[in-house]
Amino acid sequence: MARSIKKGPVVDERLLSKLRDIKQGDKTVVKTWSRAATITPEMVGFTFGVYNGKEFISVTATEDMVGHKLGEFSPTTKFVRHGGKIQKEIEKKK
DSSP states (O other): OOOOTTTOOOOOHHHHHHHHHSOTTOOOEEEEOOTTOBOOGGGTTOEEEEEOSSSEEEEEOOGGGTTSBGGGGSOSSOOOOSOHHHHHHHHHHO
16 A cells, blocks of 8 residues: 655655765665665665665665665565475476
């Protein structure tokens, strides 16, 4: 469900203040725990270290990401393949 236009996007003020201190082309990674922060046009071009519960995943904001949340690009679970023994036998043959 979308957030109302009247309220505006959820953006962490501390995150924006960190971005103001850094220059646009700088390669420093801005660490953040705010997975719910919406990517705004001011964030485009910066690299964020988004915490997934274990480590910081590097996410570089592009124009296509505007309007999405930072947490969408930092998965919290690791995919373990399906299939068990049969799948392992198939992969050995390849």
